[in-house]
Amino acid sequence: MSWILTAADLPDLARGATLLGTGGGGDPYIGQMLVQQVLGNGGITILDPDELADDMFVIPTAQMGAPTVMVEKIPAGTEPLAALRTLEAHLGRTAEATMPIECGGVNSMIPLIVAAESGLPVVDADGMGRAFPELSMETFAVYGVQGSPLALAGERGEHVIIDTGSDNRQMESFARAITIRLGGVGHIAEYAMTGADVRRTAIPRTLSMALALGRAIRIAREQHRSPFAALADTLSTTLYSHVRELHVGKVVDVERRTTEGFARGKALIEATDGSGDPVVIAFQNENLTAYRGEELLAIVPDLICVVDHETAEPITTEGLRYGQRVRVLGISTPDLMRTPEALDTFGPSAFGLTETFVPVETLAGRPV
Amino acid sequence: MSWILTAADLPDLARGATLLGTGGGGDPYIGQMLVQQVLGNGGITILDPDELADDMFVIPTAQMGAPTVMVEKIPAGTEPLAALRTLEAHLGRTAEATMPIECGGVNSMIPLIVAAESGLPVVDADGMGRAFPELSMETFAVYGVQGSPLALAGERGEHVIIDTGSDNRQMESFARAITIRLGGVGHIAEYAMTGADVRRTAIPRTLSMALALGRAIRIAREQHRSPFAALADTLSTTLYSHVRELHVGKVVDVERRTTEGFARGKALIEATDGSGDPVVIAFQNENLTAYRGEELLAIVPDLICVVDHETAEPITTEGLRYGQRVRVLGISTPDLMRTPEALDTFGPSAFGLTETFVPVETLAGRPV
Known part of the structure; x- marks a missing residue:
């Protein structure tokens, strides 16, 4: 079922997403602050993957780089939407939703920033079901969606479009090279796909799962129960x-x-x-x-x-x-x-x- | 005056262009072979910059990379035209001519390969009047034409579009990073401009000068005169x-x-x-x-x-x-x-x- 995410959900979501980030995916505090800054009192529509029209056009958005750099080089906040708009212009097609490519303190949040800025909904799914370090490491790729063309935006208005056809490892290599030249952090839009592709290739409901996990851990702490038992209980039905x-x-x-x-x-x-x-x-x-x-x-x-x-x-x-x-x-x-x-x-x-x-x-x- | 270049001109042109390359610009033998392979018995129209229509649309083409790598990693030959076509598609505008960005054994030849493959004419001018190592080091840039957007093509069909606005050094940095990931050599189209821009910003008639230089050196050798005096005589009126x-x-x-x-x-x-x-x-x-x-x-x-x-x-x-x-x-x-x-x-x-x-x-x- 689709639902509305508000600023009140962000601390729990950041906690759960960071857990699923398995050490990576970005710092939860920074991720949360970036969304709060643009979301205010508004809400973001989160779409259940089962409810997407088959031909709905989805462009995932993300941050890439070394987490050690991400905590020191805070983005302006406008880069992820700039990446999405660059890819739209290149493809000549307008996105109807965005989506995370991985779970993580920052990368579960980047699509929310894009959504808050653009009014687009966010699909409750991602392509890693956790975080991985490389852009080629996507279930999207495993099940036949190609990452190219990828659009990358820098903080000083730079735009790059990378198209390596079906070679997602070369795409990763090129995007990583540009990200290093940007100082270690870049913002990207890639793996453009349809609603039918999302259902076939994405790990479903990882945003709502991250929120449920973060919430269960918090409530257990408040009620002086074991947050570990709460975490295991939440995951047991997933x-x-x-x-x-x-x-x-x-x-x-x-x-x-x-x-x-x-x-x-x-x-x-x-x-x-x-x-x-x-x-x-x-x-x-x-x-x-x-x-x-x-x-x-x-x-x-x-x-x-x-x-x-x-x-x-x-x-x-x-x-x-x-x-x-x-x-x-x-x-x-x-x-x-x-x-x-x-x-x-x-x-x-x-x-x-x-x-x-x-x-x-x-x-x-x-x-x- | 415009003129027709044929395969018979290539050895002299390569020699003269390599001299102007001042140590760089690529290996003359490789450059020449690449053109011969596609030119056959045909001819290429070389346009005098003074004869370009003000609104003629010119897209320069080139190879970039370390000369030490260029001599070992020979291009397929299709990459420069692929770069030009990528830039045309991005700009939504078709080139009416191509042009060198520098003088050199390879980089005076790359636009000729594009011309032989596409039928486009080549403008008798370039943006360095010699060779320089970086893409930002162009008279085009000095006099107000920006290098972005730049298109880069790799030998396995990879395409990259780089747009850093007026920041040509950042464009160079990004393109260099991709070229390194390609193994050290890439092919590019950049500094798209009009005929009026060419007249205002390019070093004129460097192709015909290179050809005249190479020819004068050869003829002096054949006639047992000093090739150095011939070289100096040829340059004295330029x-x-x-x-x-x-x-x-x-x-x-x-x-x-x-x-x-x-x-x-x-x-x-x-x-x-x-x-x-x-x-x-x-x-x-x-x-x-x-x-x-x-x-x-x-x-x-x-x-x-x-x-x-x-x-x-x-x-x-x-x-x-x-x-x-x-x-x-x-x-x-x-x-x-x-x-x-x-x-x-x-x-x-x-x-x-x-x-x-x-x-x-x-x-x-x-x-x-």
Whole structure:
């Protein structure tokens, strides 16, 4: 069912989207502020994917770049709509809705900024069902929608249109190169598609799921119940049904480099009780693997979420700091994201990892 | 006056254009082969700039990249016309002619490839009056034509449109970033302009000048006369009237790095008779400065040309080798390229050099 989102929903939505961002997808505070600034007392229509006309024309919008840069280089706010308008002009066709390409503190919000500025509705779905670092890592792509042409807008009015045909990895490479020249952050419109394409290729209802997750965590805190149980309960009826606690501990080291337009590195988390090996989480914008010594705890595309050990507030990779007390959660991805084609696009090998994908629910984490 | 260029003209044109390329602008052999392949027995109409209708629509075409890569990564030949067609589609306007953006072994030839493939004529002019390494370093830009929108085509059918408004340096930066992702060579169409703009902003008749230069050098060799005197005689009636011999010697060292999409480095040339300090030539694709010890012999935008000591065959920066016996020539640029605005765009400071421009005819080189 379609519904209206207002500014009051933003803190919960940002929290839930950041959790699904699995370390990436942008800073929740910045994302929320950007929407509030343009939304005021208005509302944004959120469309259920099942209610889209088959030929409705949808242009997703997003921010791309290294999260380490995003927190320092705040956009003017006009870039995402400029990207959408550039793509419309290039295609000679007007968008009837926008949509996120991924879940995340910023990237669940960018389409809302576009909506608040333009009056367009936002489709309740996305193309990653979480966050991934590269534009080619989309269920849209896995199931046959091409990313090109892509439009990119910079803060000083720059516009770029990239068309690499069906080669979404080359599209990613070109857009990343421009984003680096823009200082590390760019705004894009890509994967233009019809309503029928959305139903066939997108992960449905991830905006409403993020809102429900963020709300459940908040209400549990207010009622002095476990936010972790609330989180697991909320997900149990969704396509993300398995939630595992992989580790409880303290962040004792973070290595982080901003390189080639990405934030890459790893975090070392010692067990609170000092027992066993520390857990190591490797990331490229998003968390990719969690290991305790030699033992694999979870691996991409399953979600690896680092959250505050008491409040369950999600912590992004750029927000990781020495001394944080955290829990590491593993969350199973929808079946649509575990097919051989999907794993080719955003499974371990797409990140140059040699491991085979193993579902988190078959590994050692204990149910939450 | 307009004239017809045929395949028989290509070796002379390539030689002359490479000399004007002042170390850059691409390899003459490759440029020539690319045109021959498509031209066959046909002819290309070369338009005199004075004969263009004021509202004639001209789209220049070129190759960009590091010369060190260009000699190894030969284009398919279809990319320059693809770039022109992409820009036409974006602008909604059809080109009535193409034009070089610089002189050089490849970049005087690229518009001829476009012409042979499309039937378009080529304007006898360019925007550098030599070669420079960056797309912003154009007399077009100095005198008010903007480079954007620029279209770039890759060998696998990729298309990119870049629009940075009046910021030609940002356009250069974006196009360079894409070119690097293409492996170091890209093909472009940019600085779309009218016939009136050409007359106001271009260096006129550089194609016919290159052809005359190449021909004069060849004929002098055939008649056992000095090709250097022939070269100086040919230039004496043009806008490039001062030709100076800066040095005669042997290349004893070449440092060359392909970095950030450019070939940068320096060459050390010892005097043939062993007297005095060696001459050092610094380059970024093109030769930038020539020094003997502390003494400046010539500096950009004047032309610094390294040629074979006997035949006057020009040697590009990527063609420099240990042991070559060479003469170093300094050639004065047209007044249009020495104004304060022009020097801001492609004088020493545009390359991060701290020297002030000094006309080569006031320095120590001896007249040829």
